[in-house]
Amino acid sequence: MMRLVIVLLIALAVVYAFRLRRRERTATGESRRFERRATLAGLRFWSRLPEDLRDRLASRVDDFIARVPYTGAGGLVIDDRMRVHIAAQACLVTLGHDDWPFDPLHGITLHPDEFIVHQELEDEDTGVVTEGYETLSGQAIESDRIVLSWRDVLDSEARDDGYNVVIHEVTHFLESAHPGGDPAAHAALEAAHAELCRAIDRGEETLLDPYGAEDPTEFLAVAAEFFFERPHELRTRHPTLYVVLRDSFRLDPASWTDLNT
Numbered sequence: 001m002m003r004l005v006i007v008l009l010i011a012l013a014v015v016y017a018f019r020l021r022r023r024e025r026t027a028t029g030e031s032r033r034f035e036r037r038a039t040l041a042g043l044r045f046w047s048r049l050p051e052d053l054r055d056r057l058a059s060r061v062d063d064f065i066a067r068v069p070y071t072g073a074g075g076l077v078i079d080d081r082m083r084v085h086i087a088a089q090a091c092l093v094t095l096g097h098d099d100w101p102f103d104p105l106h107g108i109t110l111h112p113d114e115f116i117v118h119q120e121l122e123d124e125d126t127g128v129v130t131e132g133y134e135t136l137s138g139q140a141i142e143s144d145r146i147v148l149s150w151r152d153v154l155d156s157e158a159r160d161d162g163y164n165v166v167i168h169e170v171t172h173f174l175e176s177a178h179p180g181g182d183p184a185a186h187a188a189l190e191a192a193h194a195e196l197c198r199a200i201d202r203g204e205e206t207l208l209d210p211y212g213a214e215d216p217t218e219f220l221a222v223a224a225e226f227f228f229e230r231p232h233e234l235r236t237r238h239p240t241l242y243v244v245l246r247d248s249f250r251l252d253p254a255s256w257t258d259l260n261t
Contacts, residue, residue: 032080036061039084044157045092045228048256053095060091063100069107076112076150086110086153089166090146092228093174096250104143104177113151138165143177146170162209162226171224175217185244192241193219207237228253 037058040046049057064087065080072078086108094101114135137152146169156164197213199206207230212222226234227245231254235242246252 033058033062035080036084039081040088043085043088046088047258048253050256056095057088057091060094061087064091064102068102068105071107071109073109073111073115074113076110078110082110082150085157086148086166089153089156089164090170093167093170093224093249101174101178105146105173106144107146109145109147110153111147111149114149115147138169140169140172140176143173146173160229162207162229164225164229167225167228168221171221172217175220181248185248188240188244189220189223190216192223192238192244207233224249231256 040054040058040061046054061084065083068087070078070083070086090102114137116133116135117139118131119134120129120131136147137149139147141147148165148169152165156166193212193216196206196208196210196219200210200213208219208226209222212219223234223241223245227242227249231242234245235254242254
């Protein structure tokens, strides 16, 4: 009889401990979701998002953080707020598509500030390779890893000039990881890139960052920054380019209304 009582007490204790741990995990998960939602609400673009896109973004941010590892460089310690900050802007670019595009991404490396990388540049005419070093605020290493300067991530949030290092590098990643696309869209982007080059050669002031004239790949990344950061101006100044990006991202940020006004 005594053995039976002891067994029952042990069983009750195990069940109680299991339920307690489950409640703690639930409470921790709810607290984390609340804190992440608060961080999202503090981002500049959040108030412009329609409610359905807010819900989709919050869900994708959780998935991104669960599936994409972050690594701090130069002694930088990464917390959940920083993860949310980067994941939100990375996932914003993908909200118009149902598929999950980040499977090839092995991780995010975050530096405290700009970082130095070794570069080898080959002259197309002579074949001569020149080695050197370059200071960067962001880098997409093919479809494997995205490297960012945390200071520049914060600067992107503080500025209002179309600069967004996360959107820029995520666009590079998506183009590398998912090549192809609509040939007509590629042709339109190449035409817009050529027009930017001509405007710069004429000495004109341009809406898009002149860095976009480097090549069509950089042009797309710069155009994506303006598409999400300054959509109304991009639609007014470059309506064809805006339509191409709207159809490619399947999003129309110029139509979003600030829900806090």
